[in-house]
Amino acid sequence: MARVAMIPLKAPAVARLAKTAKAGRHNLGGNLFLQKVSDNAEHCSLVLRIKTKDGKATEIGGGTYDPATLADARAKAKELSGFAGQGSDPLARLRAAQATVQADAAEAAGVTFGEMVKEWLMTPKNAGWSKSHRDSVAGILRRDCAIFDARPVASITDQDVLTLAEAIWKDRPTQMRRTVNVLYRVFARAKFQKLITVNPAVWRGELSEQLPKDKKAVSYRSIPWASAPAAFAALSHPDRPLRATATRFMILTGSRSHAVRFATWNQINGDTWTVPEGAMKDRARAWRCALSPAAMALLAALPSNHNPDGLIFPGREGGAMMENWSSDEHRALGLACSPHGWRSTLVEFCRSHNYNGDLIDAAVAHVSGNKTQRAYARGDLLEERRPMMEAWATWLTVN
DSSP states (O other), X not given: OOXXXXXXXXXXXXXXXXXXXXXXXXXXXXXXXXXXXXXTOSOOXXXXXXXXXXXXXXXXXXXXXXXXXXXXXXXXXXXXXXXXXXXXXXXXXXXXXXXHHXXXXXXXXXXXXXXXXXXXXXXXXXXXXXXXXXXXXXXXXXXXXXXXXXXXXXXXXXXXXXHHHHHHHHHOHHHHHHHHHHHHHHHHHHHHTTSOXXXXXXXXXXXXXXXXXXXXXXXXXOOOGGGHHHHHHTOOOTTOHHHHHHHHHHHHHTOOHHHHHTOBGGGEETTEEEEOGGGSXXXXXXXXXXXXXXXXXXXXXXXXXXXXXXXXSOOTTSSOOOTTHHHHHHHHHTOSSOXXXXXXXXXXXXXXXXXXXXXXXXXXXXXXXXXXXXXHOOOOOHHHHHHHHHXXXXXXXXX
C-alpha cells in the first residue's frame, strides 16, 4: 500500500504540541518536524527533512520554533523539496543561496579574513595561550592561510578551503587537519558575529568526505645506520647555523622535532634534558634524555647570555621555529631521509649492537607493553641508557 503523506498541522496545533509534547521529534507534516530536547523544554527547534538528488534523505536545521515564522519554515521545506523533484540538488541550491547572502554581507561589512584573524587571536579565550602555542597557530596562519588575508571573510567558500587542504595534503598530510581546524575556529568567530551564515571549514561530514582518510601509521624515510655518519656530517648550512645545530641535537638525542622546537634552557640539568609531558607526543608523562658529551658540546657552543626560560633554538623573530623547520632543513640539503626517520636509524643502530630492547624504547620515548606492564615500569633507565647514547654519538661524529 502506498504511504499517504501526512496533512500539515495547523499553527494552533503546532503551538499546543510545542507546549505539551514529550521530548523527541514530532512530525508536523510537509517534511517539517518539531524537536524537543526534554519534556519541559521552553524552546523547540524545527528540522527540515528533504531528499537529495540521489534520493537519499537528509536533514537541515530550521532554527528555533517561533509561531510567527512557522509559515516561512514550511515555505522553505516546500521549496527545497521542489528542487529535488526538478532533478537538482537542494543542498547545493541552499548553500549557493547562503554563499550569496554571505558575500553580500561581507562586502557591506568590509571585514577581511586577515582582520578576522587578528580579532580572533585577541579573544579572551585565545589571549591566555602560552607564547609557544600562539607562535604555532600564528605560523599555521602565516604559512598556509595567508592567501585568504585580503579577501572578505564571507567570500571564502568551502571549495576554497578544500583546494587549500588538498594542496597541503600532497606535501604535509599530517599538517592538513591542523590547518583546517584553525580555519574552522576563525570562521566560527566570524559566524558568531553574523558575518557569515555557514562555516566553510567544517571537517566532519563535509571536508572529510572529499579528502583521503588519515593514515593510521606513517612510514618515515630513514637511512641505514652504516650511512648515518656521512649524512650527519652534511647537516651544515652557513645561512642557518642555529637550525643545523638544532637538527644535530635532535639526532644525537633521538628526540622528536617538536620537543627540540620548544626546548628551553631550564629543561637542561647537567647531562640530562627533561622534556615536560605537554611537549611529548602522548602528553601523558615527561621524558628524560641522557645527553652525550657531543650533545652537550652543541649546547655549550651556543651564546651564553640566554634567558633561563628562553628557547634554546629560537626562530628568526625570537619565537619558536616554524613547525616544519627540520623537514625544510633536510629538504634544503637534499638528504634522502626525513627528520623522524633518524629515530628509526637510532633504533636500528642499537639493535645491531645488541642493546636491550627496554633501553631502546626508553631512549626514543616509545611506550611498550600492555597497560599493566606500563603501570609497573616506573623507572626510565636513564643511567643505563647513557653508554648507549654515547656510543650512538661516537658513531655519528667520529666515523
